[in-house]
Amino acid sequence: MALVFRFLPWEYAIRNLFRRPLRTCLTFLGLTTVIVLVFVVVGFIRGLERSLAVSGDRQTILIYSLGMGENLEYSSIPMKTNDLVPATVEGIQERFGQEYVSPELYLGTLIRLGASRTSSDQPSDLSPQTMGLVRGVTRSALLVRRQVEIEEGDWPESGEVMIGRMAATKVGATKEQAGIGKSISFEGRTWKISGIFSASGSAFESEAWCRLDDLQQAMKRQDLSIVALTLAPQGEFADVQLFCEERRNLELNVKREAEYYAGLQKDYGPVRWLAWLVVLLVSGAGIFAGLNTMYGSVVGRTLELSTLQTIGFARRAIVVSLIQEGILMAAGASLLAALIALLLINGLAVRFTMGAFTLRIDSMAVLIGCSVGLLLGLFGAIPPAIRALRMPIVDGLKSV
Amino acid sequence: MRSDSNSNILSRISCLLTLVACLSFSLFAGCAQEQPTGPVQITEVPSVDGSQFLLNEEPDGAADVIKAREQSKDGEEVILVGRIGGGENPWIEGRAAFTVVDGSLKACSDIPGDDCPIPWDYCCETDKLPPSTALVKVVDDSGSLIKTDAKKLLDVKELSTVVVKGKAQRDDDGNLTVLATGVFVKKK
Incomplete structure (x- = not known):
């Protein structure tokens, strides 16, 4: 007669989890905490990557000063570059005679957000003065920066500023301090906030945009930091490169915007590795929590497991049942952690050197978080399961 | 059961x-x-025989970049010698064009002990670069720029010393572009 390999009933493992409710609950909470922490770190990595990835448009080209590397805020190019580029370079995107060329003055400066211009400024109404990012632009910026959308208010007039929806987080201000009609101070002037814009989660959302001529007056500068342009589909990057190299006296450099942000992403590589290391360490702690519970489960059930073998269940059936317990608990913890992450962590704003971005619990983050959770259950259950496999039946039956 | x-x-x-x-x-x-x-640009690159632009012998009377910038006039025939460099990327993407720097300037690799990863950007001589740099465009008989990468066309690399023969193109700001019809690559 051929022997039929029998598994323990599916419900057996589930019932076992409820036989020691306190231990199960504590392990469940421990695993949930670990997986939530994994979600936070993965959300951080995904948010940072997303912020830099969507900031660069392959059709957008940046012209800035030679030798600036990735420090565009220190770039200084002649104002006439803005006229020379559309007059010389072919293949620039155009609509109704308006070329997609955006002259910009971009800098990092001390910013203070706060009280209404009409009210007397109370210190409590003001944010701390911290480094923020300011961009002086013309209306053509909206042609080149296609992801920018005005969410509330209007385009800035003279003496006004439009801020990105992450700008308040970047300078450590509250939402109330960064509302429309409130004041923002930088470069020795107080400006009125005229609008709030979004930019598909890109780095622009951490910036404050004002009129180029206003900023040039405030800073007593007549130059530009960059000229950004959008190439038409038939336009070629080489034409912009040739323009810059033919005019060496202007000391211009050129880069695709996507390459610029890819360079920044490369710079943040060590931060990402550090974050993955945190995921590994936190997961290690989770595995130990699972191991502890499953070992307790095996040690406390020596007699029961030996009896199961005596009545005909194969050792591997018992091992599978123990692994099933571990994975079931981890799967439940993963689901709860994913729910917590989606409801409480997703979209949380984080300040960072280059600006601010939101933690992003997207489907990839859910996949990574839940996979880590399931692996915790699996690896946490394997060593106790091996112990159960090696246990002599007679010794097990003798134990009380 | x-x-x-x-x-x-x-x-x-x-x-x-x-x-x-x-x-x-x-x-x-x-x-x-x-x-x-964004849309990725895919440019069809026709294969061009680079040997038609490569000179077998070094032309006589080559002028350094600084001297050529001072003396050459627009439309005049020039013979120019220089090293490929002058920026992080001295090449024009998909075109037979590159920048050359005067031989008197020191690349970072010429300075003992300097382990700069991009020596051809002349970062130690940045202030001297604008008056010491010229653009070289390799052109065909009709004067059109060859649409092939210079590295592939001429088998050159950063800091290669080249002698180019062609027509000078000047502008009011003193910039020099050489429309080269022949290039001699010096062996080290």
Whole structure:
């Protein structure tokens, strides 16, 4: 007669989890905490990557000063570059005679957000003065920066500023301090906030945009930091490169915007590795929590497991049942952690050197978080399961 | 007993399949979210024989870049010698064009002990670069720029010393572009 390999009933493992409710609950909470922490770190990595990835448009080209590397805020190019580029370079995107060329003055400066211009400024109404990012632009910026959308208010007039929806987080201000009609101070002037814009989660959302001529007056500068342009589909990057190299006296450099942000992403590589290391360490702690519970489960059930073998269940059936317990608990913890992450962590704003971005619990983050959770259950259950496999039946039956 | 065992196996298989389906869904949903950052330019590059532009012998009377910038006039025939460099990327993408720097300037690799990863950007001599640099465009008989990468066309690399023969193109700001019809690559 051929022997039929029998598994323990599916419900057996589930019932076992409820036989020691306190231990199960504590392990469940421990695993949930670990997986939530994994979600936070993965959300951080995904948010940072997303912020830099969507900031660069392959059709957008940046012209800035030679030798600036990735420090565009220190770039200084002649104002006439803005006229020379559309007059010389072919293949620039155009609509109704308006070329997609955006002259910009971009800098990092001390910013203070706060009280209404009409009210007397109370210190409590003001944010701390911290480094923020300011961009002086013309209306053509909206042609080149296609992801920018005005969410509330209007385009800035003279003496006004439009801020990105992450700008308040970047300078450590509250939402109330960064509302429309409130004041923002930088470069020795107080400006009125005229609008709030979004930019598909890109780095622009951490910036404050004002009129180029206003900023040039405030800073007593007549130059530009960059000229950004959008190439038409038939336009070629080489034409912009040739323009810059033919005019060496202007000391211009050129880069695709996507390459610029890819360079920044490369710079943040060590931060990402550090974050993955945190995921590994936190997961290690989770595995130990699972191991502890499953070992307790095996040690406390020596007699029961030996009896199961005596009545005909194969050792591997018992091992599978123990692994099933571990994975079931981890799967439940993963689901709860994913729910917590989606409801409480997703979209949380984080300040960072280059600006601010939101933690992003997207489907990839859910996949990574839940996979880590399931692996915790699996690896946490394997060593106790091996112990159960090696246990002599007679010794097990003798134990009380 | 056998039917119990079968139902157990079936329930386990169905659970496993559900799990795999959920994971696959998450994976595909994740993949679907990645959006292209923009249209990728794919330029058809016709193969051009670079040997027609390469000179077998070094032309006599080559002038350094600084001297050529001072003396050459617009439309005049010039012979120029210089080293390929002058920026992080001295090449024009998909074109037979590059910048050359006067031989009197020191690249970082010429300075003992300097291990700069991009010596051809002359970062130690940045202030001297604008008056010491010229653009070289390799052109065909009709004067059109060759649409092939210079590295492939001429088998040159950064800091290669080249002697180019062609027509000078000047502007009011003193910039020099050489429309080269012949290039001699000096061996080290």
